[in-house]
Amino acid sequence: MSWPQFHFKCRFFTQYLQQGRTIAEAEQQYQNSGLSTLHSNHQLEPAQQSLFERAAVVSNKQVSAGLKVEHSALAYYAGLDLEQKLKASKKYESILNKLYYMVSLALIYIALSSVHKVFVHPVFSEFIAQYPRLNNPYFEAFNMVWMVGLIVSASIIAFSFMISVLIKNMDKIIIQGATQWQKSILPKSILLEVNELNNIITLPIKDESLDSELYKKIHTISELGLDKNIELFSLFNKHTERLEQKVWQMISRMQLLLAPILFCSIAFYIINIYIPIFSIGEVMS
Incomplete structure (x- = not known):
């Protein structure tokens, strides 16, 4: 928009x-x-x-x-600065950068671990079959950890894609209201802020017979001779900041939940590369 x-x-x-x-x-x-x-x-x-x-x-x-x-x-x-607050917010830019960072790590893991699974792991498997004493728990658990890493990486990519689409269309969601699939993804705290912002933005054009707490308060401000637009601007700024904070908290929770699993998968992948090499060196010596 x-x-x-x-x-x-x-x-x-x-x-x-x-x-x-x-x-x-x-x-x-x-x-x-x-x-x-x-x-x-x-x-x-x-x-x-x-x-x-x-x-x-x-x-x-x-x-x-x-x-x-x-x-x-x-x-x-x-x-009312809808562009700066709803689309070009620096907070949203930071959130998107955070998502892109996680997606980059997930893609790197998928690419490298899949190459290892297809081309390297079979070679080590044949070598270990010839020298059973080279077998170790890390090597045996590779398939399971690789699959877990793939699932987590795919989840990160899918979730990041959906959230980035929602952030880029936040203005539409606020103006038009959240669709059913958006409501199924977004937490209740975010939906409450979206609904509050929708009320603030559309209040000046709503029916004067509207019976809502916000309308009554703004109507009282008008009756006292104060500029209701100034107060609506202030409320708009407050709730856009709250919305940004709620989105940031949602992303942080996602990162705390999935990032450790992804990092452990990456660490396990690195270990699984070097341990067979060291074991082969021992056999050769």
Whole structure:
């Protein structure tokens, strides 16, 4: 999703409303200006366009009712940094780098151990058959440990792929809601933060009859003459940080569970390479 273009369109319409223009006039000028691809070569995606259209309708009603344009729904989305918080976050970049590191180790293990299994292990097996006293527990357990390592490596790759896809599409998940398969993967704590962020982002365009705790609190802020957009920005920042922390904790738990098994498999593989060599050296001597 191109959020910079979405925010620009919101700013464009907000400024036109401040000049006393209508939404229809702003839309016509926007299309004729050639600025619909200022920040991206692609048009807004359906979810973004739907969000914008709802914000435009609500803002038009708000301005008609006497609300200042700078407090409207369009002004809210113009200032809400969805790109930086939901897609280009440094925390998410660190998480992805962590996942890529684990995937690299898993791929290296699969490649090297499989080569050893196919080409080297059979040779040592024939040699040990001729010299039974060279046999050792490490060599006998190689097949089992190799299989365990493959399963763990495949699990790491599959899990990392799914989580990386989820992180790269976090904005869609928050705006549109998690699908059934996403709900089956993500922990409840993450889903709660996703739902909270969805409420914060979409609150300015929701029905005024909405009976929710957040809506009541924001409505009270408006009645006291305070800027509700500022408070929504603050809540948005707080919950995006919480979401990042929850995702980081999930990845850390996965790493604590699977990484030791993978490292032990790699260590066992290295040991299994050198022990037969040393044993052969003893026989030759």
